[in-house]
Amino acid sequence: MTTSMESGVVVKALTDADKARWDGFVAVAPGATFCHRAGWRPVIERAFGHRTHFVFAERAGAITGVLPLTEIRSRIFGHSLVSNAFAVYGGPVAVDGESHAALVKYATDLLERTQASHLEFRSITASCPGWLVKEGLYVTFRREISADHEKNLAAIPRKQRAVVRKGIANELTVRVGHDARTLHRVYAESVRNLGTPVFPRRYFALLCEEFGDDAEILVVEDKGEPIAAVLSFYFRDEVLPYYGGGTPAARNRAGNDIMYWEVMRRAADRGCRSFDFGRSKIDTGAYNFKKNWGFTPTPLNYEFKLRVGDTIPDVNPLNPKYRLMIETWKRLPLPISNFIGPFIVRNLG
Numbered sequence: 001m002t003t004s005m006e007s008g009v010v011v012k013a014l015t016d017a018d019k020a021r022w023d024g025f026v027a028v029a030p031g032a033t034f035c036h037r038a039g040w041r042p043v044i045e046r047a048f049g050h051r052t053h054f055v056f057a058e059r060a061g062a063i064t065g066v067l068p069l070t071e072i073r074s075r076i077f078g079h080s081l082v083s084n085a086f087a088v089y090g091g092p093v094a095v096d097g098e099s100h101a102a103l104v105k106y107a108t109d110l111l112e113r114t115q116a117s118h119l120e121f122r123s124i125t126a127s128c129p130g131w132l133v134k135e136g137l138y139v140t141f142r143r144e145i146s147a148d149h150e151k152n153l154a155a156i157p158r159k160q161r162a163v164v165r166k167g168i169a170n171e172l173t174v175r176v177g178h179d180a181r182t183l184h185r186v187y188a189e190s191v192r193n194l195g196t197p198v199f200p201r202r203y204f205a206l207l208c209e210e211f212g213d214d215a216e217i218l219v220v221e222d223k224g225e226p227i228a229a230v231l232s233f234y235f236r237d238e239v240l241p242y243y244g245g246g247t248p249a250a251r252n253r254a255g256n257d258i259m260y261w262e263v264m265r266r267a268a269d270r271g272c273r274s275f276d277f278g279r280s281k282i283d284t285g286a287y288n289f290k291k292n293w294g295f296t297p298t299p300l301n302y303e304f305k306l307r308v309g310d311t312i313p314d315v316n317p318l319n320p321k322y323r324l325m326i327e328t329w330k331r332l333p334l335p336i337s338n339f340i341g342p343f344i345v346r347n348l349g
Contacts, residue, residue, distance in 0.1 A: 007059075010059070029066075034214075035090055064094060132303070170253050173222075177216075190247070228245070234272065244260075
Protein backbone atom coordinates (compact mmCIF):
# COMPACT_ATOMS: atom_id res chain seq x y z
CA MET A 1 0.00 0.00 0.00
CA THR A 2 1.37 3.40 -1.02
CA THR A 3 -0.51 6.71 -0.98
CA SER A 4 1.01 9.83 -2.54
CA MET A 5 0.30 13.49 -1.72
CA GLU A 6 0.95 16.59 -3.83
CA SER A 7 3.39 17.77 -1.16
CA GLY A 8 5.73 14.90 -2.04
CA VAL A 9 4.80 12.96 1.06
CA VAL A 10 4.14 9.26 0.54
CA VAL A 11 2.25 7.10 3.04
CA LYS A 12 3.45 3.50 3.24
CA ALA A 13 2.55 0.43 5.26
CA LEU A 14 5.11 -0.69 7.82
CA THR A 15 7.00 -3.85 6.85
CA ASP A 16 9.58 -5.80 8.81
CA ALA A 17 12.26 -4.20 6.63
CA ASP A 18 11.15 -0.74 7.82
CA LYS A 19 11.02 -1.55 11.52
CA ALA A 20 14.47 -0.18 12.41
CA ARG A 21 13.82 3.04 10.49
CA TRP A 22 10.43 3.44 12.16
CA ASP A 23 11.87 2.99 15.65
CA GLY A 24 14.76 5.29 14.80
CA PHE A 25 12.25 8.02 13.99
CA VAL A 26 10.20 7.35 17.14
CA ALA A 27 13.33 7.48 19.29
CA VAL A 28 13.94 11.15 18.47
CA ALA A 29 10.66 12.62 17.19
CA PRO A 30 9.02 15.20 19.49
CA GLY A 31 5.70 13.86 20.75
CA ALA A 32 6.54 10.21 20.11
CA THR A 33 6.07 7.73 22.96
CA PHE A 34 6.81 4.11 23.76
CA CYS A 35 3.28 3.40 22.52
CA HIS A 36 4.39 4.41 19.00
CA ARG A 37 7.09 1.75 18.72
CA ALA A 38 6.83 -0.72 15.86
CA GLY A 39 6.92 -3.70 18.21
CA TRP A 40 3.31 -3.17 19.18
CA ARG A 41 2.24 -4.41 15.75
CA PRO A 42 3.35 -8.07 16.13
CA VAL A 43 2.38 -8.13 19.81
CA ILE A 44 -1.20 -7.01 19.10
CA GLU A 45 -1.54 -9.33 16.12
CA ARG A 46 -0.19 -12.40 17.96
CA ALA A 47 -1.83 -11.77 21.34
CA PHE A 48 -5.27 -10.69 20.17
CA GLY A 49 -5.57 -11.54 16.49
CA HIS A 50 -6.52 -8.02 15.44
CA ARG A 51 -5.64 -6.55 12.08
CA THR A 52 -3.16 -3.68 12.32
CA HIS A 53 -2.58 -0.73 9.98
CA PHE A 54 0.80 0.71 10.97
CA VAL A 55 1.75 3.33 8.38
CA PHE A 56 4.45 5.95 8.01
CA ALA A 57 4.87 9.14 6.02
CA GLU A 58 7.98 9.42 3.87
CA ARG A 59 9.53 12.24 1.85
CA ALA A 60 12.65 11.81 -0.28
CA GLY A 61 13.37 8.46 1.37
CA ALA A 62 13.20 9.75 4.96
CA ILE A 63 10.44 8.92 7.43
CA THR A 64 8.62 12.10 8.44
CA GLY A 65 5.75 10.67 10.48
CA VAL A 66 4.24 7.50 11.92
CA LEU A 67 0.75 6.28 12.79
CA PRO A 68 0.15 2.96 14.61
CA LEU A 69 -3.46 1.91 13.99
CA THR A 70 -5.34 -1.20 15.13
CA GLU A 71 -8.69 -2.36 13.78
CA ILE A 72 -10.95 -3.98 16.36
CA ARG A 73 -14.09 -5.85 15.34
CA SER A 74 -16.26 -6.78 18.30
CA ARG A 75 -19.84 -8.05 18.45
CA ILE A 76 -20.06 -6.57 21.94
CA PHE A 77 -18.31 -3.20 21.63
CA GLY A 78 -18.46 -2.52 17.90
CA HIS A 79 -16.02 -1.89 15.07
CA SER A 80 -13.30 0.71 15.64
CA LEU A 81 -9.91 2.01 14.55
CA VAL A 82 -7.63 2.95 17.45
CA SER A 83 -4.21 4.56 17.65
CA ASN A 84 -2.91 2.87 19.55
CA ALA A 85 -4.94 -0.04 20.87
CA PHE A 86 -3.99 -1.42 24.30
CA ALA A 87 -1.95 1.74 24.78
CA VAL A 88 -2.47 4.96 26.69
CA TYR A 89 -0.91 7.15 24.00
CA GLY A 90 -0.99 7.18 20.20
CA GLY A 91 -2.14 9.27 17.30
CA PRO A 92 -0.07 10.58 14.41
CA VAL A 93 3.42 11.90 15.12
CA ALA A 94 5.01 13.94 12.35
CA VAL A 95 7.78 16.47 11.84
CA ASP A 96 5.73 18.75 9.58
CA GLY A 97 2.14 19.66 8.77
CA GLU A 98 2.11 17.93 5.39
CA SER A 99 3.16 14.61 6.87
CA HIS A 100 0.64 14.93 9.69
CA ALA A 101 -2.13 15.74 7.20
CA ALA A 102 -1.17 12.74 5.04
CA LEU A 103 -1.40 10.36 7.98
CA VAL A 104 -4.73 11.78 9.13
CA LYS A 105 -6.10 11.50 5.59
CA TYR A 106 -4.99 7.88 5.40
CA ALA A 107 -6.77 7.14 8.69
CA THR A 108 -10.01 8.88 7.71
CA ASP A 109 -10.01 7.15 4.31
CA LEU A 110 -9.48 3.84 6.12
CA LEU A 111 -12.45 4.66 8.33
CA GLU A 112 -14.63 4.81 5.23
CA ARG A 113 -13.09 1.76 3.58
CA THR A 114 -13.48 -0.48 6.63
CA GLN A 115 -16.89 0.92 7.57
CA ALA A 116 -15.76 1.15 11.19
CA SER A 117 -17.99 3.22 13.45
CA HIS A 118 -15.26 5.51 14.69
CA LEU A 119 -11.57 6.42 14.63
CA GLU A 120 -9.75 7.24 17.88
CA PHE A 121 -6.41 9.01 18.37
CA ARG A 122 -5.14 8.62 21.95
CA SER A 123 -3.25 11.88 22.02
CA ILE A 124 -1.72 13.82 24.87
CA THR A 125 -2.35 17.03 22.92
CA ALA A 126 -5.21 17.38 20.43
CA SER A 127 -3.94 17.90 16.88
CA CYS A 128 -7.03 17.51 14.66
CA PRO A 129 -9.22 20.66 14.69
CA GLY A 130 -12.91 19.90 14.45
CA TRP A 131 -12.65 16.38 15.86
CA LEU A 132 -14.60 15.43 18.98
CA VAL A 133 -12.51 15.25 22.15
CA LYS A 134 -13.27 13.06 25.16
CA GLU A 135 -12.69 15.39 28.09
CA GLY A 136 -12.88 14.93 31.83
CA LEU A 137 -12.24 11.17 31.87
CA TYR A 138 -8.55 10.31 31.58
CA VAL A 139 -5.43 12.01 32.89
CA THR A 140 -1.79 11.06 32.91
CA PHE A 141 0.76 11.59 35.68
CA ARG A 142 4.34 12.46 34.78
CA ARG A 143 7.16 14.24 36.58
CA GLU A 144 10.92 14.50 36.70
CA ILE A 145 13.01 12.29 38.94
CA SER A 146 16.57 12.75 40.16
CA ALA A 147 19.65 10.56 40.08
CA ASP A 148 19.68 11.02 43.88
CA HIS A 149 17.41 8.50 45.67
CA GLU A 150 17.13 10.69 48.76
CA LYS A 151 15.86 13.60 46.67
CA ASN A 152 13.27 11.35 45.05
CA LEU A 153 12.14 10.11 48.45
CA ALA A 154 11.95 13.67 49.78
CA ALA A 155 9.79 14.67 46.79
CA ILE A 156 7.08 12.24 47.92
CA PRO A 157 4.55 13.95 50.24
CA ARG A 158 5.07 13.25 53.93
CA LYS A 159 2.22 10.79 54.55
CA GLN A 160 3.01 8.72 51.49
CA ARG A 161 6.73 8.87 52.26
CA ALA A 162 5.98 7.35 55.66
CA VAL A 163 4.20 4.44 53.95
CA VAL A 164 7.22 3.86 51.72
CA ARG A 165 9.50 3.88 54.76
CA LYS A 166 7.16 1.37 56.42
CA GLY A 167 7.51 -0.90 53.41
CA ILE A 168 11.28 -0.59 53.54
CA ALA A 169 11.19 -1.56 57.24
CA ASN A 170 9.12 -4.64 56.36
CA GLU A 171 12.18 -5.98 54.52
CA LEU A 172 10.26 -7.00 51.43
CA THR A 173 12.45 -8.43 48.70
CA VAL A 174 12.45 -7.51 45.03
CA ARG A 175 13.46 -9.45 41.94
CA VAL A 176 13.54 -8.27 38.35
CA GLY A 177 13.32 -10.11 35.04
CA HIS A 178 10.68 -11.36 32.63
CA ASP A 179 8.56 -13.51 34.93
CA ALA A 180 5.26 -13.16 33.06
CA ARG A 181 3.74 -16.08 34.95
CA THR A 182 4.06 -14.41 38.36
CA LEU A 183 3.02 -11.02 37.00
CA HIS A 184 -0.12 -12.53 35.51
CA ARG A 185 -1.00 -14.38 38.72
CA VAL A 186 -0.76 -11.24 40.84
CA TYR A 187 -2.26 -8.91 38.24
CA ALA A 188 -5.20 -11.23 37.53
CA GLU A 189 -6.27 -11.25 41.17
CA SER A 190 -5.85 -7.49 41.43
CA VAL A 191 -7.99 -6.58 38.40
CA ARG A 192 -10.62 -9.25 39.23
CA ASN A 193 -11.07 -7.51 42.58
CA LEU A 194 -11.66 -4.26 40.68
CA GLY A 195 -14.22 -5.89 38.39
CA THR A 196 -12.00 -5.75 35.30
CA PRO A 197 -11.19 -8.60 32.85
CA VAL A 198 -7.57 -9.72 32.78
CA PHE A 199 -5.25 -9.95 29.79
CA PRO A 200 -3.94 -13.35 28.70
CA ARG A 201 -0.57 -14.28 30.17
CA ARG A 202 0.71 -14.69 26.62
CA TYR A 203 0.31 -10.93 26.09
CA PHE A 204 2.76 -10.10 28.90
CA ALA A 205 5.21 -12.72 27.64
CA LEU A 206 5.04 -11.30 24.10
CA LEU A 207 5.69 -7.76 25.35
CA CYS A 208 8.82 -8.96 27.14
CA GLU A 209 9.90 -11.00 24.12
CA GLU A 210 9.42 -8.11 21.70
CA PHE A 211 10.88 -5.24 23.74
CA GLY A 212 13.65 -7.11 25.58
CA ASP A 213 15.58 -4.94 28.01
CA ASP A 214 13.08 -2.10 27.49
CA ALA A 215 10.40 -4.22 29.19
CA GLU A 216 11.03 -5.28 32.78
CA ILE A 217 8.92 -7.17 35.31
CA LEU A 218 9.54 -6.33 38.95
CA VAL A 219 8.13 -8.68 41.59
CA VAL A 220 7.83 -7.80 45.29
CA GLU A 221 7.91 -10.76 47.68
CA ASP A 222 7.18 -11.14 51.37
CA LYS A 223 9.13 -14.09 52.75
CA GLY A 224 9.22 -15.61 49.27
CA GLU A 225 5.52 -15.06 48.47
CA PRO A 226 4.79 -12.66 45.57
CA ILE A 227 2.46 -9.88 46.75
CA ALA A 228 2.92 -7.24 44.02
CA ALA A 229 4.25 -7.12 40.47
CA VAL A 230 4.53 -4.60 37.64
CA LEU A 231 5.62 -4.60 34.00
CA SER A 232 7.49 -1.37 33.18
CA PHE A 233 8.65 0.05 29.86
CA TYR A 234 11.72 2.18 29.25
CA PHE A 235 11.75 4.85 26.55
CA ARG A 236 14.45 7.50 26.07
CA ASP A 237 15.05 8.76 29.63
CA GLU A 238 11.61 7.77 30.91
CA VAL A 239 10.17 4.80 32.76
CA LEU A 240 6.52 3.78 32.41
CA PRO A 241 5.22 1.30 35.01
CA TYR A 242 2.42 -0.03 32.81
CA TYR A 243 0.66 -3.15 34.12
CA GLY A 244 0.83 -3.56 37.86
CA GLY A 245 -1.14 -4.91 40.77
CA GLY A 246 -1.00 -6.39 44.21
CA THR A 247 -2.67 -9.06 46.32
CA PRO A 248 -4.70 -8.14 49.43
CA ALA A 249 -1.56 -8.90 51.46
CA ALA A 250 0.27 -6.10 49.64
CA ARG A 251 -1.96 -3.48 51.22
CA ASN A 252 -1.03 -4.43 54.77
CA ARG A 253 2.67 -4.76 53.97
CA ALA A 254 2.98 -1.64 51.74
CA GLY A 255 3.82 -3.93 48.85
CA ASN A 256 2.42 -1.69 46.13
CA ASP A 257 4.28 1.30 47.53
CA ILE A 258 7.58 -0.56 47.63
CA MET A 259 6.91 -1.78 44.10
CA TYR A 260 6.68 1.72 42.65
CA TRP A 261 9.49 3.03 44.84
CA GLU A 262 11.79 0.27 43.55
CA VAL A 263 10.77 1.02 39.95
CA MET A 264 11.74 4.64 40.58
CA ARG A 265 15.04 3.64 42.19
CA ARG A 266 15.99 1.30 39.36
CA ALA A 267 14.97 3.81 36.72
CA ALA A 268 17.08 6.54 38.32
CA ASP A 269 20.09 4.22 38.39
CA ARG A 270 19.47 3.40 34.74
CA GLY A 271 19.63 7.10 33.84
CA CYS A 272 15.92 7.87 33.58
CA ARG A 273 14.93 11.39 34.54
CA SER A 274 11.19 11.12 33.98
CA PHE A 275 8.61 8.89 35.68
CA ASP A 276 5.33 8.30 33.84
CA PHE A 277 2.79 6.95 36.33
CA GLY A 278 0.39 6.21 33.51
CA ARG A 279 -3.25 6.85 32.73
CA SER A 280 -6.02 6.94 35.31
CA LYS A 281 -9.68 7.85 35.34
CA ILE A 282 -10.43 10.98 37.34
CA ASP A 283 -11.50 10.49 40.96
CA THR A 284 -10.75 6.77 41.04
CA GLY A 285 -8.59 4.93 43.54
CA ALA A 286 -5.62 4.84 41.15
CA TYR A 287 -6.00 8.57 40.49
CA ASN A 288 -5.89 9.39 44.22
CA PHE A 289 -2.99 6.97 44.81
CA LYS A 290 -0.85 8.77 42.23
CA LYS A 291 -1.75 12.21 43.57
CA ASN A 292 -0.67 11.02 47.01
CA TRP A 293 2.77 10.39 45.51
CA GLY A 294 3.00 14.08 44.59
CA PHE A 295 2.18 13.73 40.89
CA THR A 296 0.04 16.37 39.17
CA PRO A 297 -2.59 15.12 36.70
CA THR A 298 -2.44 16.23 33.07
CA PRO A 299 -5.64 15.81 30.99
CA LEU A 300 -5.45 13.46 28.01
CA ASN A 301 -7.12 14.68 24.84
CA TYR A 302 -8.44 11.59 23.11
CA GLU A 303 -9.76 12.61 19.69
CA PHE A 304 -12.59 10.92 17.78
CA LYS A 305 -13.78 10.94 14.18
CA LEU A 306 -17.23 9.36 13.90
CA ARG A 307 -18.49 7.72 10.73
CA VAL A 308 -21.97 7.07 12.06
CA GLY A 309 -23.86 8.46 15.03
CA ASP A 310 -23.13 11.66 16.89
CA THR A 311 -21.76 10.56 20.27
CA ILE A 312 -18.35 9.42 21.45
CA PRO A 313 -18.34 5.73 22.49
CA ASP A 314 -18.33 5.31 26.25
CA VAL A 315 -16.78 1.91 26.92
CA ASN A 316 -15.29 2.40 30.37
CA PRO A 317 -15.92 1.07 33.90
CA LEU A 318 -17.43 4.37 35.08
CA ASN A 319 -20.33 4.02 32.65
CA PRO A 320 -23.41 3.15 34.79
CA LYS A 321 -24.57 0.57 32.21
CA TYR A 322 -21.60 -1.64 33.18
CA ARG A 323 -22.09 -1.35 36.95
CA LEU A 324 -23.93 -4.65 37.41
CA MET A 325 -21.43 -6.47 35.19
CA ILE A 326 -18.50 -5.09 37.20
CA GLU A 327 -20.03 -6.03 40.57
CA THR A 328 -20.76 -9.54 39.27
CA TRP A 329 -17.21 -9.88 37.94
CA LYS A 330 -15.74 -9.06 41.34
CA ARG A 331 -17.48 -12.12 42.77
CA LEU A 332 -16.30 -14.61 40.17
CA PRO A 333 -13.89 -17.34 41.27
CA LEU A 334 -10.43 -16.46 40.01
CA PRO A 335 -10.06 -19.48 37.67
CA ILE A 336 -13.32 -18.52 35.93
CA SER A 337 -12.42 -14.83 35.56
CA ASN A 338 -8.98 -15.84 34.26
CA PHE A 339 -10.58 -18.09 31.65
CA ILE A 340 -13.28 -15.67 30.45
CA GLY A 341 -11.35 -12.41 30.84
CA PRO A 342 -9.05 -12.66 27.80
CA PHE A 343 -12.02 -13.21 25.47
CA ILE A 344 -13.57 -9.95 26.69
CA VAL A 345 -10.51 -7.75 27.08
CA ARG A 346 -9.29 -8.40 23.52
CA ASN A 347 -12.37 -6.51 22.30
CA LEU A 348 -11.77 -3.46 24.48
CA GLY A 349 -8.48 -2.28 23.02
